[in-house]
Structures are given as C-alpha cells and as structure tokens.
Amino acid sequence: MPKIAVTSEGPTLQDAVDPRFGRAGGFIVVDTDTMATSYVDNGASQVMAQGAGIQAAENIVNAGAEILLTGFVGPKAFAALQAAGVKVGQNLENLSVGEAIERFKAGSVSFADAPNRESHS
Amino acid sequence: MIVAVASGKGGTGKTTVSASLAATWERPLVAVDLDVEEPNLHLFLKPSLVSIETVNLEVPVLDAERCNLCRACTELCQFKALAIFGKTLMVMPEMCHGCGGCFEVCPTGALKPGSRELGVMEIGHSRGSIPCLTGRLRIGESMSPPLMRQIRHRMAEMATDMGADVIIDAPPGVSCPAMNAVQDSDVILLVTEPTPFGFHDFQLAWEAFTPLKKPMGVVINRAGLGDDRAYAFCKAKGLPILAEIPYRREIAEHYAKGGLLAELDNKMRWTFARLQEGLDRLHKEVIHA
Numbered sequence: 001m002p003k004i005a006v007t008s009e010g011p012t013l014q015d016a017v018d019p020r021f022g023r024a025g026g027f028i029v030v031d032t033d034t035m036a037t038s039y040v041d042n043g044a045s046q047v048m049a050q051g052a053g054i055q056a057a058e059n060i061v062n063a064g065a066e067i068l069l070t071g072f073v074g075p076k077a078f079a080a081l082q083a084a085g086v087k088v089g090q091n092l093e094n095l096s097v098g099e100a101i102e103r104f105k106a107g108s109v110s111f112a113d114a115p116n117r118e119s120h121s
Numbered sequence: 122m123i124v125a126v127a128s129g130k131g132g133t134g135k136t137t138v139s140a141s142l143a144a145t146w147e148r149p150l151v152a153v154d155l156d157v158e159e160p161n162l163h164l165f166l167k168p169s170l171v172s173i174e175t176v177n178l179e180v181p182v183l184d185a186e187r188c189n190l191c192r193a194c195t196e197l198c199q200f201k202a203l204a205i206f207g208k209t210l211m212v213m214p215e216m217c218h219g220c221g222g223c224f225e226v227c228p229t230g231a232l233k234p235g236s237r238e239l240g241v242m243e244i245g246h247s248r249g250s251i252p253c254l255t256g257r258l259r260i261g262e263s264m265s266p267p268l269m270r271q272i273r274h275r276m277a278e279m280a281t282d283m284g285a286d287v288i289i290d291a292p293p294g295v296s297c298p299a300m301n302a303v304q305d306s307d308v309i310l311l312v313t314e315p316t317p318f319g320f321h322d323f324q325l326a327w328e329a330f331t332p333l334k335k336p337m338g339v340v341i342n343r344a345g346l347g348d349d350r351a352y353a354f355c356k357a358k359g360l361p362i363l364a365e366i367p368y369r370r371e372i373a374e375h376y377a378k379g380g381l382l383a384e385l386d387n388k389m390r391w392t393f394a395r396l397q398e399g400l401d402r403l404h405k406e407v408i409h410a
Contacts, residue, residue, distance in 0.1 A: 054213070
C-alpha cells in the first residue's frame with residue numbers, strides 16, 4: 001500500500017484537514033501498511049510570495065507520498081502532482097485527518113483528473 | 122533631478138500633485154506614470170499619444186529533448202518558475218521574473234528564450250513640450266516590477282537625451298511596485314492626508330523608504346481634516362512639509378473635471394511654485410552634504 005499525504009492544520013490525526021494545498025500548515029504522511037504517521041511542516045511554503053503550490057508538491061513528493069488528500073488544488077500544483085504521478089483526492093475539507101484516511105481506506109475517495117481551483121494570477 | 126511622488130495610502134493625491142508639479146515645472150521635464158496597474162496621470166496632463174509599444178519579458182521555453190534533468194535551473198530559480206516532477210521539467214513562464222539565470226546555468230542548452238507580454242509603454246506629449254511616459258500592465262499579468270523596470274530604463278534615456286528633470290507618479294503601497302518606483306529618485310515627495318488611515322500608511326511609507334537614504338519632503342493634502350498627528354510626526358522625524366492643500370469643495374470639483382490644481386487660483390499656483398522650490402532645496406542640500 002502506498003504512502004498518503006494529507007494536508008493538515010496540525011500534527012495529529014485528530015487535527016482538521018487543511019482545505020488549502022499550497023499554503024497548508026503541514027502534511028501528515030501515513031504509511032498505510034503500518035499506519036505509522038509522520039508530520040511534514042509546510043511553513044516555508046506558507047510565506048512564499050508565489051509558487052507555494054509547486055513548493056508544497058515538491059515537499060510531498062520528497063516525503064515519498066503517492067496519494068494526496070486535501071481540500072483544493074490549483075492548476076499549477078495539480079499539473080506538478082500529475083507529472084510526479086501523485087493521485088489527488090480533493091474536496092475533503094471539514095473532516096479530521098483521521099476521518100479522511102478512513103474514507104480513503106474504505107474506498108470512497110475518488111481521484112480527480114482536474115484541479116478544482118482557478119489560478120491566482 | 123528625479124522626484125518620485127509616493128504615498129503609502131492610495132487616493133491621498135499623488136496624481137493631483139504630480140500633474141500640477143509637471144504642468145508648472147520651470148525646467149525641461151519628463152512626466153512618468155509608474156502606477157502601471159492603474160495609470161491615471163494622463164487624465165490630467167492629457168498628452169497627445171505619439172506611440173504605443175508592447176513590452177515583453179524574456180522567459181524560458183523548454184526543449185525537452187535536450188533537458189537531462191540536472192536541476193541546475195530549478196535550484197537557481199527563486200520564483201518556482203521551473204520545477205522537476207518525475208521525469209519532467211515543468212516551466213511556468215507566468216511565474217518568471219526574467220532574471221535570465223536559467224539560460225546561463227543550463228549545461229545542455231535546453232532552455233531557449235521566449236517571451237511573455239507584460240503590457241505597453243505609451244509615449245505622448247502634454248502641453249506641447251512635456252514628454253509623458255506611461256506604463257500600462259496587461260490585464261491578467263500579476264507582476265508589475267518587470268514592466269516598471271523597462272519604463273524606468275526608457276525614462277532614464279529620455280531624461281539624459283533632453284537634459285530633463287523627471288516627475289514620477291508612483292503606485293500606492295509600500296511593497297515591490299512602490300519600492301521599484303522610488304528607486305531611481307533623488308527626492309521622494311510623500312503625499313499624505315491627516316486622517317487615521319492616511320497617517321497610518323504615511324508612517325509605513327516613511328519606514329519603508331527611510332533605508333534608501335533619500336531626502337524626503339511632505340505634502341499634506343486635505344489639510345484641515347482629521348488631526349495633528351501627521352504634523353507632529355513630520356516634526357519629530359525632521360521631515361519638511363513643503364506644501365499644504367486645503368480641504369475645500371472647489372478643489373474636489375476642479376479635480377473631478379480633470380482640472381490641474383495649480384491652475385485653480387493664484388494661491389494654488391503659488392503653492393506649487395513653493396513646492397518646486399522646496400524640492401530643489403532638498404536636492405541641493407544632499408548634493409552639498
């Protein structure tokens with residue numbers, strides 16, 4: 001089973017899914033075999049003037065994640081994630097990170113073939 | 122002498138002051154509108170248009186067959202205009218600031234110069250003799266400094282050719298566009314109004330421009346409104362108040378018709394003559410210091 005990255009407002013499974021991808025507080029990376037979690041801080045992307053989505057995509061690819069669960073992804077970040085072969089599950093805001101993972105494991109997350117946010121520029 | 126008219130808060134009277142200063146300037150002058158996101162100096166100087174030139178920025182275009190994914194360009198780029206994902210170098214030309222560094226570091230010649238349209242440069246003449254240079258950002262373009270840099274380059278050429286002074290109508294705020302607009306100036310003229318918002322942003326502007334170590338003078342617009350904090354601040358920081366424009370209905374009516382404030386009455390004409398003297402004095406003090 002692959003590693004999943006979930007945008008998160010904090011470091012635990014009880015924290016809420018951060019609806020933003022590029023400027024998410026951080027990512028909880030879950031190994032679905034062992035359910036071991038680690039937290040990747042995304043603070044450096046939050047303060048970038050531009051390119052936060054690209055930076056965030058690099059961060060989760062470097063963390064070895066093949067699946068992303070989040071709220072909204074913009075077009076540039078989406079293209080980057082597609083090029084990296086990362087599957088994107090969107091519209092998962094209003095859940096806790098743990099709930100989003102359960103929903104994925106139950107097979108009820110569909111993967112997007114297009115971004116669900118317009119470009120900022 | 123290059124004078125940049127700046128403010129912090131928008132709507133304090135930068136363009137009103139720039140236009141009247143330009144129209145009454147006693148030496149050869151180039152009037153420049155660097156508020157490229159919404160240029161409006163032409164509404165008052167009413168130049169007859171001589172030319173419109175498209176301004177482009179050199180941005181990278183990828184020849185994917187030559188790219189060996191070495192990451193030299195992605196490590197150099199500070200703006201995420203280049204990124205590698207999997208086996209793909211992604212080029213996002215709309216994020217590029219045009220530094221040209223990626224062309225230099227690419228060892229295989231995989232990046233070729235392409236271009237992104239930034240906007241236009243309009244050149245006209247006002248009142249027979251004043252060249253007016255206006256930058257106008259393309260709708261959808263998110264960065265104004267690259268266009269401003271090219272307008273400033275032309276501004277310097279024109280001023281040198283003519284032996285002219287320059288008045289720059291700067292954009293509001295204290296972020297990159299505002300800093301970019303005041304960079305070449307010899308004197309910064311801060312236009313403020315004695316309202317709470319005006320005073321707040323006036324302080325920010327002073328704080329942002331102080332490290333540039335350029336002489337600054339102040340115009341208080343809508344004088345009589347609000348309170349005395351702007352005056353106290355100027356006194357405390359040693360900022361000379363070079364002009365006050367009273368808060369009067371006739372001034373607003375004259376402005377709304379596109380009139381030049383310096384031409385409203387003798388008092389205003391005198392105010393702007395004194396303002397020019399004050400700017401000359403600030404400039405000379407620096408040269409002699």
